[in-house]
Amino acid sequence: MKILNGKWSAITVPLLSVMLGLFVGGIIMLVSGYNPFVAYAALFNGIFSNTYVLGETIRQMTPLILSGIAVAFAFRTGLFNIGVEGQLLVGWLASVYVGLQFEGLSPFVHIPLAILAAGVAGAIWAFVPGLLKAKYHVHEVITTIMMNYVALHVVNAIIRTYLLAPGERTEEIHQSASLQSAFLESVTDFSRLHYGIIVAIIGAIIMWFLLWKTSTGYELRAVGFNKYASEYAGINVRRNIILSMVVSGAFAGAAGAMEGLGTYGYMTIMPAFTGVGFDGIAVSLLGANSALGVVLAAALFGGLKIGALNMQSVAQVPTQLVEIVIAMIIFFVASSYLIHWISNRVNKRGKI
Amino acid sequence: MDMMQILQIVIPAAIFSAAPLIFTALGGVFSERSGVVNIGLEGLMLMGAFTGALFTYLGEQWGMGAASPWFSLIVAIIIGALFSLIHAVASISLRADQVVSGVALNFLAAGLAIFLVKKIFDAGQTPIIQERIYKTNVPFLSDIPFIGPLFFSNAYYTSYIAIALAVLVWWVIYKTPFGLRLRSVGEHPMAADTMGINVTKMRYVAVMLSGGFAGLGGAVYATSIAGNFSHATISGQGFMALAAMIFGKWHPLGAMGAALFFGLAQSLSITGQQIPGLKEIPEVYLLISPYVLTILALAGLVGRADAPKAIGQPYEKGKR
Numbered sequence A: 001m002k003i004l005n006g007k008w009s010a011i012t013v014p015l016l017s018v019m020l021g022l023f024v025g026g027i028i029m030l031v032s033g034y035n036p037f038v039a040y041a042a043l044f045n046g047i048f049s050n051t052y053v054l055g056e057t058i059r060q061m062t063p064l065i066l067s068g069i070a071v072a073f074a075f076r077t078g079l080f081n082i083g084v085e086g087q088l089l090v091g092w093l094a095s096v097y098v099g100l101q102f103e104g105l106s107p108f109v110h111i112p113l114a115i116l117a118a119g120v121a122g123a124i125w126a127f128v129p130g131l132l133k134a135k136y137h138v139h140e141v142i143t144t145i146m147m148n149y150v151a152l153h154v155v156n157a158i159i160r161t162y163l164l165a166p167g168e169r170t171e172e173i174h175q176s177a178s179l180q181s182a183f184l185e186s187v188t189d190f191s192r193l194h195y196g197i198i199v200a201i202i203g204a205i206i207m208w209f210l211l212w213k214t215s216t217g218y219e220l221r222a223v224g225f226n227k228y229a230s231e232y233a234g235i236n237v238r239r240n241i242i243l244s245m246v247v248s249g250a251f252a253g254a255a256g257a258m259e260g261l262g263t264y265g266y267m268t269i270m271p272a273f274t275g276v277g278f279d280g281i282a283v284s285l286l287g288a289n290s291a292l293g294v295v296l297a298a299a300l301f302g303g304l305k306i307g308a309l310n311m312q313s314v315a316q317v318p319t320q321l322v323e324i325v326i327a328m329i330i331f332f333v334a335s336s337y338l339i340h341w342i343s344n345r346v347n348k349r350g351k352i
Numbered sequence B: 001m002d003m004m005q006i007l008q009i010v011i012p013a014a015i016f017s018a019a020p021l022i023f024t025a026l027g028g029v030f031s032e033r034s035g036v037v038n039i040g041l042e043g044l045m046l047m048g049a050f051t052g053a054l055f056t057y058l059g060e061q062w063g064m065g066a067a068s069p070w071f072s073l074i075v076a077i078i079i080g081a082l083f084s085l086i087h088a089v090a091s092i093s094l095r096a097d098q099v100v101s102g103v104a105l106n107f108l109a110a111g112l113a114i115f116l117v118k119k120i121f122d123a124g125q126t127p128i129i130q131e132r133i134y135k136t137n138v139p140f141l142s143d144i145p146f147i148g149p150l151f152f153s154n155a156y157y158t159s160y161i162a163i164a165l166a167v168l169v170w171w172v173i174y175k176t177p178f179g180l181r182l183r184s185v186g187e188h189p190m191a192a193d194t195m196g197i198n199v200t201k202m203r204y205v206a207v208m209l210s211g212g213f214a215g216l217g218g219a220v221y222a223t224s225i226a227g228n229f230s231h232a233t234i235s236g237q238g239f240m241a242l243a244a245m246i247f248g249k250w251h252p253l254g255a256m257g258a259a260l261f262f263g264l265a266q267s268l269s270i271t272g273q274q275i276p277g278l279k280e281i282p283e284v285y286l287l288i289s290p291y292v293l294t295i296l297a298l299a300g301l302v303g304r305a306d307a308p309k310a311i312g313q314p315y316e317k318g319k320r
Helices: A006-031 A036-048 A051-076 A084-101 A107-136 A140-162 A182-187 A196-213 A215-225 A227-232 A237-263 A276-286 A291-315 A320-334 A336-348 B003-033 B041-061 B065-093 B098-121 B147-152 B157-175 B177-187 B189-194 B199-226 B237-247 B252-274 B283-298
Strands: none
Touching: A006 A036, A006 A276, A006 A291, A006 A320, A006 A336, A036 A051, A036 A291, A051 A084, A051 A182, A051 A196, A051 A215, A051 A237, A051 A276, A051 A291, A084 A107, A084 A140, A084 A237, A084 A276, A107 A140, A107 A237, A107 B283, A140 B237, A140 B283, A196 A215, A196 A237, A196 A291, A215 A227, A215 A237, A227 A237, A237 A276, A276 A291, A276 A320, A276 B098, A291 A320, A320 A336, A320 B065, A320 B098, B003 B041, B003 B147, B003 B157, B003 B177, B003 B199, B003 B237, B003 B252, B041 B065, B041 B098, B041 B199, B041 B237, B065 B098, B065 B199, B157 B177, B157 B199, B157 B252, B177 B189, B177 B199, B189 B199, B199 B237, B237 B252, B237 B283, B252 B283
């Protein structure tokens, strides 16, 4: 039971939680009259059986990596950014706007410019809660939730007023800003896989580098561990809180660019949230707020979401089962106290 | 169009859209006053809306007639309270981060409700219910000049229940021993524990009350406004109720006032087109006003909103 505590717990607790989550999902299927074995087999096949679903899985995980990183980055400074969803929406809009407005640029200029615009938009959106937290001690959870809804309505209003094309959406972006790739599509049996995955991986590396290899990152993490001690050590806590939110928002905005420049190539008037930002919370928690963990967790959740489609067509189990499983995984990760408590009890008695 | 006509459009619509928010915000007051953050209000409301639509439909099938929506409200309270137990167990007993647990509850509710709808009806939404909670004129009161047509005509009984409950909750929280204990657990759990109050039990009760109220709010939304349940039925009302609770400074009557105000903003965004002068204001300003106002309130620009002291912290006996 030693593996459940200490340095291995960052790996064993998430793994155990995933297993428990799938187990609960199985029980729910059993109770509602489905065969969990057939369903999970179909789910698994739906992720790996051919290059098309594999391409779709990677496409699905692309924005999840970036939104997961956004949540994880803020978490490291002790901040809970629930506003990734809103930051993602403004980033999506900004990337599409740049993709539409500039013409005749080389893709090597246009794509980075569009992603940068998305990052800046997301950063500005996250700056507001960061500033309020640093200056007025307003809890960022509430402000980021409120900013999500402001983003949703504002983005829709901007599209409706300035960028409307037939079909309740914007025009298609210029080819020079697009991350879509005929090559990647053809090798994956015409999935919607695009170059965004490279951007996402670069994002994960940037997060790791910023947090662990720079003195700024050291300060950010120090504030996350103990604000008061950091203040005493001469770290400017307020500045780091704002910085952390801004960087987190930039990652979230880039996640929006993946949808805008990659998967869709345009933006629709959103009737509701995309859910990618909220999934980022799950990804970050399961990934223990580390860059590598986030990539792995995004792969798992992206896979589950794509595999769910096959599960529905083969075993008739509604795709929502996967959402239930993801929710249960979060509960188990968040309640890791239970796992630690059990292992401590066992250790104390001297058994195992 | 004179003033009276404008008010007659706006005020009943505001009260009408505010009712589900009032119920849910009152639930939030219970939970957060006891020191447990409840981001899960959205999910609880969603389960309530699902239960409301489902059991009204079942009630119709079972021949309950006009009583079916009222029957569904009671079931929704029970389901909401039971569903909130998950949040209670995770955040109180297992010391999970209360915000994380609330987020997970929202995920779970969204997944579970649609999963069950697909399982039961083999479709993405429940059938449209026939027996809805309809508008009525309150006998006698609606005949009062001026006030009658504004506040007692074309209204839903659920709106009056919401307002009456707000007063009741205020009385419970501020005038009863139970309320004093509830607040003390949220302000200083260790002191409360020393005085012999069972912190864990109080918090469980508070979270389950919030679940019941939010379930009721969701069911009222489904049976009076939506008429069925789909994935889009509850999209942000729970968070708006959370905003109302904060804007109302964690006070039942404040939360009710804020919910009424947010209801007004919502109804203006819909009915604004009929009113001269409001036509020129883009709809988006009305849509975002509840959220912007809440942010301003939290920043201390529209009065100071202070949360209960011990909010968000799990209570560990013997911890210094």
